[in-house]
Amino acid sequence: MSSTAVGGKLERSASVIIADAMIGCHILKIDGYSRTKGTPTGEFIKSHPFTMGGHCWCIRYYPNGYDSESADYISVFLILNESVTKAVKAQHKFSFVDDVEEQTLSLTSEDIHDFKSHHGWGQKTFIKREALEKSKHLKDDSFMVRCDVTIINKIHTEEIPMAEAATVPTFVSVPPSDLHQHLGDLLQTNKDADVVFEVGGETFTAHRCVLGARSPVFSKLFGAMKESCAAGAVRIEYMEAPVFKALFCFIYTDSLPEMNKEDEAAMSQHLLVAACRYNLERLKLICEHKLCKCIEASTLATILALAEQHHCHGLKKACFNFLSSPVNLTAVLASDGIEYLNRSCPSVIKELIAKIGALGI
Ligand SMILES: *[C@@H]1O[C@H](CO)[C@@H](O)[C@H](O)[C@H]1NC(C)=O
Ligand SMILES: *[C@@H]1O[C@H](CO)[C@@H](O)[C@H](O)[C@H]1NC(C)=O
Secondary structure, three states, X not given: OOOOOOOEEEXXXXXXXXXXXXXXXXXXXXXXXXXXXXXXXXXXXXXXXXXXXXXXXXXXXXXXXXXXXXXXXXXXXXXXXXXXXXXXXXXXXXXXXXXXXXXXXXXXXXXXXXXXXXXXXXXXXXXXXXXXXXXXXXXXXXXXXXXXXXXXXXXXXXXXXXXXXXXXXXXXXXXXXXXXXXXXXXXXXXXXXXXXXXXXXXXXXXXXXXXXXXXXXXXXXXXHOOHHHHHOXXXXXXXXXXXXXXXXXXXXXXXXXOOOHHHHHHXXXXXXXXXXXXXXHHHHHHHHHHHHOOOOOOOHHHHHHHHHHOOOHHHHHHHHHHHOOHHHHHHHHHOOHHHHHHHHOHHHHHHHXXXXXXXXX
16 A cells, blocks of 8 residues: 555444453544545555454455445445454444544444454445545544444354264263151151150250251340250140241251142241241242242232331332232232231331322322
8 A cells, every 4th residue: 555644543442341242342533534545446454453342353444445346435444354163243333523422332222243364344334534624523634433333242152062062972870869857757756856846736846966056046035045854745825736846847857848829828928937037048938039929919018017117128029029010919909908007017118108199099
């Protein structure tokens, strides 16, 4: 190229990593535009190479268009200036620097192209020369073009082909954990049990070390119990036997017993209270999760009151989400649930009124 005063001047280059994509932008300044106009159609002037997303790129500027069809235009292309074995996937966008003040870095509207070794993609009809010459983009015989690029990094989605995985011989196969089975058997057989509970007229035997390891409340209780009274049964008030039984099941096996659909809502509410009482955070969340699916116009008031009293943020959100539908809100207002809420936790009524106000009903 004979034109010495012309060429790609590296003005700025930047890149950041966002999730699986690398976003970068490059600004190319064309100084002495009028002197580039002699370049024949199909010939280009290259920018300096620049690095973005771990790859080397350059921009090609065709002052008289890429081909005969675009002879009246300026064409710009982004070229991958390196040899790669696998195409680089990227989105790109060319614009004038002064147009893009408000442009975001996201290029989601553009197509993703495969950039192969020393090949590229671009815009044949970036701007008509006549239009450029009349525009504000051309100042003192120079203009700036910005190229935004999002390089899509596919590494994380690659999978091992099934055939390949299947050919790896397995000499040893490890079965899933059976800890819960062994501890469940311990609960069933009462072997070496060292504590007795009396709950709602029923007795339950258990192992202090297991209960203490799972619940800080039990641990404290046994620590405070004198050896002398260890023989007597521990009475548990304000809890029903089936709830205590399910609580033990969770303590020993980390899961809940099978429940039928009709009992699930009531049992989950009781168990949530028990979980709070014995400081079993995971059980509390399991119950909250189950209760989220039990929210209906008829159950909303009791579930919301429970969520409020036991600081269940997720469950409370689910209740308010249910009430965000005017139909559901009307159904709840028509039930006697509001009376119940007013009595059991008036604070939540205030919040509810605020939400209704926001809905404009
Ligand atoms: C692009 O790649 C070629 C071939 O590897 C190399 O000779 C050249 O210096 C690189 N840079 C530009 C701006 O073309
Ligand atoms: C409103 O109630 C219906 C029926 O119980 C339920 O299917 C729907 O998901 C509720 N709407 C919201 C926003 O939760």
